[in-house]
Amino acid sequence: xxxxxxxxxxxxxxxxxxxxxxxxxxxxxxxxxxxxxxxxxxxxxxxxxxxxxxxxxxxxxxxxxxxxxxxxxxxxxxxxxxxxxxxxxxxxxxxxxxxxxxxxxxxxxxxxxxxxxxxxxxxxxxxxxxxxxxxxxxxxxxxxxxxxxxxxxxxxxxxxxxxxxxxxxxxxxxxxxxxxxxxxxxxxxxxxxxxxxxxxxxxxxxxxxxxxxxxxxxxxxxxxxxxxxxxxxxxxxxxxxxxxxxxxxxxxxxxxxxxxxxxxxxxxxxxxxxxxxxxxxxxxxxxxxxxxxxxxxxxxxxxxxxxxxxxxxxxxxxxxxxxxxxxxxxxxxxxxxxxxxxxxxxxxxxxxxxxxxxxxxxxxxxxxxxxxxxxxxxxxxxxxxxxxxxxxxxxxxxxxxxxxxxxxxxxxxxxx
Amino acid sequence: xxxxxxxxxxxxxxxxxxxxxxxxxxxxxxxxxxxxxxxxxxxxxxxxxxxxxxxxxxxxxxxxxxxxxxxxxxxxxxxxxxxxxxxxxxxxxxx
Numbered sequence: 001x002x003x004x005x006x007x008x009x010x011x012x013x014x015x016x017x018x019x020x021x022x023x024x025x026x027x028x029x030x031x032x033x034x035x036x037x038x039x040x041x042x043x044x045x046x047x048x049x050x051x052x053x054x055x056x057x058x059x060x061x062x063x064x065x066x067x068x069x070x071x072x073x074x075x076x077x078x079x080x081x082x083x084x085x086x087x088x089x090x091x092x093x094x095x096x097x098x099x100x101x102x103x104x105x106x107x108x109x110x111x112x113x114x115x116x117x118x119x120x121x122x123x124x125x126x127x128x129x130x131x132x133x134x135x136x137x138x139x140x141x142x143x144x145x146x147x148x149x150x151x152x153x154x155x156x157x158x159x160x161x162x163x164x165x166x167x168x169x170x171x172x173x174x175x176x177x178x179x180x181x182x183x184x185x186x187x188x189x190x191x192x193x194x195x196x197x198x199x200x201x202x203x204x205x206x207x208x209x210x211x212x213x214x215x216x217x218x219x220x221x222x223x224x225x226x227x228x229x230x231x232x233x234x235x236x237x238x239x240x241x242x243x244x245x246x247x248x249x250x251x252x253x254x255x256x257x258x259x260x261x262x263x264x265x266x267x268x269x270x271x272x273x274x275x276x277x278x279x280x281x282x283x284x285x286x287x288x289x290x291x292x293x294x295x296x297x298x299x300x301x302x303x304x305x306x307x308x309x310x311x312x313x314x315x316x317x318x319x320x321x322x323x324x325x326x327x328x329x330x331x332x333x334x335x336x337x338x339x340x341x342x343x344x345x346x347x348x349x350x351x352x353x354x355x356x357x358x359x360x361x362x363x364x365x366x367x368x369x370x371x372x373x374x375x376x377x378x379x380x381x382x383x384x385x386x387x388x389x390x391x392x393x394x395x396x397x398x399x400x401x402x403x404x405x406x407x408x409x410x411x412x413x414x415x416x
Numbered sequence: 417x418x419x420x421x422x423x424x425x426x427x428x429x430x431x432x433x434x435x436x437x438x439x440x441x442x443x444x445x446x447x448x449x450x451x452x453x454x455x456x457x458x459x460x461x462x463x464x465x466x467x468x469x470x471x472x473x474x475x476x477x478x479x480x481x482x483x484x485x486x487x488x489x490x491x492x493x494x495x496x497x498x499x500x501x502x503x504x505x506x507x508x509x510x511x
Contacts, residue, residue, distance in 0.1 A: 240464035251460040253436060254489070299434045300489045302466040307417055307492070309430040342460050398460040411459050414434055
């Protein structure tokens with residue numbers, strides 16, 4: 001069923017009796033060409049692009065809970081492609097281009113809103129770094145505009161420009177960045193994959209991997225065993241837990257990242273704004289809530305809730321750069337579990353186990369990567385070669401010394 | 417979270433800096449023939465369990481001692497706290 005304005009009109013005139021569920025609830029088959037473990041944004045995007053771009057439709061997506069119940073429903077909805085390193089930036093720019101055409105591609109309203117992302121700078125050295133970053137972005141085909149203090153003032157007059165310690169000197173602005181309705185991304189990809197024949201199996205937990213002479217030939221699940229020519233794991237946050245069942249140890253720690261939303265307000269913030277002197281980023285949702293976040297709590301956790309010191313730290317960052325938010329009341333806060341990799345960059349790669357593929361390590365940058373992650377993972381699964389923008393995202397890069405150390409901080413996940 | 421420091425009693429976790437898995441105490445032998453592989457595993461790979469986890473915390477805003485904290489990563493409950501130097505000594509290290 002295609003969604004369109006005409007369809008809404010027709011259904012409106014006929015009592016809305018013709019709407020069908022957006023995807024089926026099939027029983028598991030005994031065998032698939034590809035089994036994707038994890039029904040989050042990345043897993044569903046992978047299924048969608050496998051079916052649409054590679055015509056591989058005998059595919060199942062296995063989800064322990066319900067579709068989109070993990071980090072795709074817990075993030076702060078920001079999309080951007082303002083990375084620096086050649087191993088990263090072309091990948092995120094591909095993602096940005098896919099975001100721009102996403103709603104037409106899967107015929108679903110994901111509320112893609114390119115309202116701009118502004119990174120503030122507070123010193124001459126930081127401005128130099130942003131000039132370099134902006135040039136790196138433009139070399140990949142992305143857009144980047146360097147703003148001086150007057151330019152930032154015109155866009156965001158409410159910021160604290162005269163902070164004695166961190167005065168605002170300008171910013172790097174990506175007009176094409178913005179926000180996307182996160183749940184709708186999962187639902188749209190699920191519907192797109194399902195309409196092409198992919199089975200989405202909810203309440204289906206993978207309990208182990210079927211091995212035959214060292215090759216992965218399927219999975220054991222809470223709904224029976226399922227054979228597969230290829231098994232693609234895509235469970236960021238729980239990667240170590242799932243891959244341990246296949247005997248793999250990963251360069252990943254799981255950490256909790258908190259997010260916050262205020263009560264609904266009239267429009268006050270034009271786009272996404274990030275503080276350059278602390279870790280604080282904020283945007284305003286279409287409902288009016290200020291959505292913001294900051295650092296990870298900084299210790300291993302699977303608890304999906306954080307502690308108060310980070311709440312204080314995030315709110316201090318907010319008050320330093322944007323004192324007006326002190327007038328707003330905090331409505332909700334929650335936590336999500338991140339795969340923190342050792343260099344802060346992700347993995348899309350085959351594993352040492354034939355038939356077993358891995359996608360994870362997204363740190364807190366997974367949401368914006370959703371389309372390109374699915375696109376490149378589908379490419380890897382279909383062709384057994386990495387996509388050209390994901391060649392650096394290898395699992396063995398710490399062994400070979402080819403880290404993608406975007407922040408220049410080395411092998412310490414609690415620093416990224 | 418409150419960490420029950422063996423010498424100082426209950427302290428706020430915010431006074432500490434977190435390093436990670438306590439197996440980082442066991443630095444590999446740099447002269448061993450397989451040192452490159454051993455250091456790769458030591459530096460980059462983690463068990464990352466959901467449940468009981470032994471980990472290193474540094475009391476930066478306190479007495480600057482290193483602690484081995486046994487903590488549940490699902491509930492954040494702390495089961496036990498030891499001085500890292502005691503743990504290293506028990507393992508035969510000369511500290």
